[in-house]
Amino acid sequence: MNLAEFNQSVREIRDDRVRxxxxxxxxxxxxxxxTAGKTWPNQSAAELQRCLLExxxxxxxxxxxxxxxxxLLRQWRQxxxxxxxxxxxxxVRQAAVNQAEQLIAASQQAVRDCxxxxxxxxxxxxxxxxxxxxxxxxxVCRLLxxxxxxxxxxxxxxLEEGRQWAEQLAAWQVPTTYITDAQMGLxxxxxxxxxxxxxxxxxxxxxxxxxxxxxxxxxxxxxxxPFYVCAENxxxxxAEQPPLTLEEMATAELGVPDWPGVTVRNVxxxxxxxxxVSAWISEQGCMDRMPKR
Amino acid sequence: MNLAEFNQSVREIRDDRVRxxxxxxxxxxxxxxxTAGKTWPNQSAAELQRCLLExxxxxxxxxxxxxxxxxLLRQWRQxxxxxxxxxxxxxVRQAAVNQAEQLIAASQQAVRDCxxxxxxxxxxxxxxxxxxxxxxxxxVCRLLxxxxxxxxxxxxxxLEEGRQWAEQLAAWQVPTTYITDAQMGLxxxxxxxxxxxxxxxxxxxxxxxxxxxxxxxxxxxxxxxPFYVCAENxxxxxAEQPPLTLEEMATAELGVPDWPGVTVRNVxxxxxxxxxVSAWISEQGCMDRMPKR
Numbered sequence: 001m002n003l004a005e006f007n008q009s010v011r012e013i014r015d016d017r018v019r020x021x022x023x024x025x026x027x028x029x030x031x032x033x034x035t036a037g038k039t040w041p042n043q044s045a046a047e048l049q050r051c052l053l054e055x056x057x058x059x060x061x062x063x064x065x066x067x068x069x070x071x072l073l074r075q076w077r078q079x080x081x082x083x084x085x086x087x088x089x090x091x092v093r094q095a096a097v098n099q100a101e102q103l104i105a106a107s108q109q110a111v112r113d114c115x116x117x118x119x120x121x122x123x124x125x126x127x128x129x130x131x132x133x134x135x136x137x138x139x140v141c142r143l144l145x146x147x148x149x150x151x152x153x154x155x156x157x158x159l160e161e162g163r164q165w166a167e168q169l170a171a172w173q174v175p176t177t178y179i180t181d182a183q184m185g186l187x188x189x190x191x192x193x194x195x196x197x198x199x200x201x202x203x204x205x206x207x208x209x210x211x212x213x214x215x216x217x218x219x220x221x222x223x224x225x226p227f228y229v230c231a232e233n234x235x236x237x238x239a240e241q242p243p244l245t246l247e248e249m250a251t252a253e254l255g256v257p258d259w260p261g262v263t264v265r266n267v268x269x270x271x272x273x274x275x276x277v278s279a280w281i282s283e284q285g286c287m288d289r290m291p292k293r
Numbered sequence: 294m295n296l297a298e299f300n301q302s303v304r305e306i307r308d309d310r311v312r313x314x315x316x317x318x319x320x321x322x323x324x325x326x327x328t329a330g331k332t333w334p335n336q337s338a339a340e341l342q343r344c345l346l347e348x349x350x351x352x353x354x355x356x357x358x359x360x361x362x363x364x365l366l367r368q369w370r371q372x373x374x375x376x377x378x379x380x381x382x383x384x385v386r387q388a389a390v391n392q393a394e395q396l397i398a399a400s401q402q403a404v405r406d407c408x409x410x411x412x413x414x415x416x417x418x419x420x421x422x423x424x425x426x427x428x429x430x431x432x433v434c435r436l437l438x439x440x441x442x443x444x445x446x447x448x449x450x451x452l453e454e455g456r457q458w459a460e461q462l463a464a465w466q467v468p469t470t471y472i473t474d475a476q477m478g479l480x481x482x483x484x485x486x487x488x489x490x491x492x493x494x495x496x497x498x499x500x501x502x503x504x505x506x507x508x509x510x511x512x513x514x515x516x517x518x519p520f521y522v523c524a525e526n527x528x529x530x531x532a533e534q535p536p537l538t539l540e541e542m543a544t545a546e547l548g549v550p551d552w553p554g555v556t557v558r559n560v561x562x563x564x565x566x567x568x569x570v571s572a573w574i575s576e577q578g579c580m581d582r583m584p585k586r
Contacts, residue, residue: 155547157450157473163549170552178549178557180450181475182505186539186563212475218511246479254448256456256471259463264471270479 002040006055009035013069014062017159017249020135021066021199022232026107028059028073029100036096045089052096053077064245065208065269067200068107071234076103110232113283115139118195118230121279121286124148126192129225131184132156132210133165134197136230145172152177152187156210158253158266181212188216189223198231203239205274205290208246211267217276226278233282246270294328294344302328302348306362307355310452310542313428314359314492315525319400321352321366322393329389338382345389346370357538358501358562360493361400364527369396403525406576408432411488411523414572414579417441419485422518424477425449425503426458427490429523438465445470445480449503451546451559474505481509482516491524496532498567498583501539504560510569519571526575539563 009031016024035055036048060073079099086092118140122128125148130137133156141149151169153176155162162178169176179187188194194216200208207213207229220227237244251264279288302324309317328348329341353366372392379385411433415421418441423430426449434442444462446469448455455471462469472480481487487509493501500506500522513520530537544557572581 155450155549157448157475166549166552166555170554173554176552176555178547178552178555180504180547180559181473182450182503182508183558183560183563185507185511186504186560187558210475211473211479214478215475215508215512218478218515219508222511254471254473256448256459259459259469259471261463261466262459262469262471265476265480266473267476267479270476 005035005038006051006058009055010058010062013059017253018161018164020133020197021063021068021235022107022111023135024063024066025069025072025234026104028056028069029076029104031059032056032076033097033100036093036100043089045086045092048089048092049084049086052080052092056080063247065199065247067208067237067241067244068232068235070241072103072107075234076100079103107232107234110234110283111136111139114230114232114281115143117283117285118228118281119143121228121281122193122195126150127152127190129184129188129191129194129216130154131181131196131212131216133161134209134230136197136232137195138165138168140195140230141169141172141174145174150175150177152179152191154179154181154184154212156212157181158249158255181215184212184216185219188219188225191225194220194225194227196227196229198229198235199269200244201229201231201236201280202244202271203237205277205280207272207277208244208269209272211270214270214272214276217272221276227272227276228279228281229277230281233284294331294333294348298328298331299344299348299351303351303355306352310546311454311457313426313490314356314361314528315400315404316428317356317359318362318365318527319397321349321362322369322397324352325349325369326390326393329386336382338379338385341382341385342377342379345373345385349373356540358492358540360501360530360534360537361525361528363534365396365400368527369393372396400525400527403527403576404429404432407523407525407574408436410576410578411521411574412436414521414574415486415488419443420445420483422477422481422484422487422509423447423489424474424505424509425489426454427502427523429490429525430488431458431461433488433523434462434465434467438467443468443470445472445484447472447474447477447505449505450474451542451548474508477505477509478512481512481518484518487513487518487520489520489522491522491528492562493537494522494524494529494573495537495564496530498570498573500565500567500570501537501562502565504563507563507565507569510565514569520565520569521572521574522570523574526577
């Protein structure tokens with residue numbers, strides 16, 4: 001792998017605005033598998049090993065607001081290095097690929113299990129309001145699409161991933177209402193529940209998710225509508241991890257001119273405090289309060 | 294005035310998405326003045342009188358969420374008809390124009406007085422967050438632009454009147470931060486105060502304003518940032534007026550395709566309850582609680 005390929009892989013993850021955190025974390029493992037499979041002249045086992053570890057470390061820095069990406073890559077590194085020393089190139093390849101495949105399968109299963117619990121909690125015939133497009137929430141809707149589910153989805157500025165989401169729900173024939181983010185306060189009272197995914201969950205249960213989620217949680221609380229968060233355990237931040245950074249993206253995404261003296265801001269995520277969360281749903285089930293510490 | 298001109302005047306007010314409620318209300322009076330000045334063959338005083346009253350009544354129905362428009366046109370009607378019977382065409386014209394001019398001047402003065410009180414309340418060196426573009430808030434900023442004012446403004450979907458607003462603030466050299474509506478919860482804690490205008494204020498003090506205002510008020514309360522509403526008295530709804538309708542605009546404004554089974558909604562206004570309002574500022578001063586009823 002040359003430097004250009006290395007940088008391109010890192011850039012792919014850094015610039016992705018479509019996939020949710022879990023999908024993107026699994027894509028990092030894909031990239032490690034593809035890299036492990038590549039050949040270049042005079043390649044040695046030690047070189048490939050070093051290259052893969054460097055790539056994993058670099059990928060883990062790309063999306064500071066997405067804890068699952070850091071956690072999944074850390075697990076991959078632990079599993080991969082536990083096989084050291086590896087005797088030849090083939091063994092390095094096999095260890096890297098096996099470890100990635102195993103973690104991808106586990107992550108997919110975790111998302112399915114999360115979604116199963118969320119679908120059970122919601123039940124039949126519900127109207128659910130969500131913000132942005134979480135792959136875990138997509139999976140919940142897939143499970144409930146023939147159970148009289150109705151959805152309210154937001155456009156989700158600036159890149160409006162709500163469009164792709166509405167199109168998916170239309171294909172599933174789920175009756176859907178599509179609103180601007182600013183209308184969340186008007187429509188939350190029509191929902192039986194709010195369900196969102198998460199990019200990260202902090203140690204105190206605070207939810208890091210697409211900007212606007214905090215406003216939605218405030219409105220849900222004011223209307224006494226339950227606010228559920230559905231996210232696999234690997235999205236929880238551990239106490240020893242450094243403080244989370246809220247990613248800010250290119251201001252060009254807002255599509256406005258360069259006014260003198262005007263600072264355009266495009267912070268992608270906000271933080272919803274635990275007291276606004278009715279339940280955290282993971283692959284282990286539902287938890288309706290944070291354990292006392 | 295023929296039917297086409299009549300309908301065009303009504304349509305102008307109905308379709309305007311740029312001007313705030315006060316500006317639009319005054320524009321209705323402009324239209325009545327222009328209409329009063331028009332001549333057509335064999336016109337009689339009685340005909341012009343009838344035409345102007347019909348136009349005023351029709352204009353009053355165009356924007357059900359904007360109480361000031363209804364109230365200003367009601368005042369115009371009262372003043373105009375108080376001169377009846379009018380002896381000739383010239384007298385009808387003069388009564389219509391005088392009445393409109395007087396009310397436009399009073400409305401402009403009311404907005405200036407509101408803004409004066411708001412500027413006094415805010416004081417020097419403040420960071421103020423606002424949503425949408427209110428002509429009264431514009432006037433407040435004009436008064437404070439050389440008093441170390443800093444603004445945080447929202448894009449205000451769907452038509453993004455925040456753009457025009459940011460451009461104005463840039464021209465005034467007011468340091469400004471421009472954000473998506475969804476980022477209001479992230480930035481409210483950086484503000485010393487939230488200041489918004491209103492399209493209407495209900496008898497209990499609830500504030501009808503651009504969708505998203507309610508979310509901002511919730512976030513302001515959660516961050517203990519004062520939430521001020523600045524609106525002339527004519528925006529208050531009187532008990533005898535019918536319940537207010539929240540206007541819904543063309544869904545084409547959201548710019549999404551026609552997905553089967555997906556209902557696109559574009560409700561322009563939401564309602565902020567009085568308990569989230571720190572003070573109502575009118576041309577009579579500041580009121581920090583609703584009088585007991």
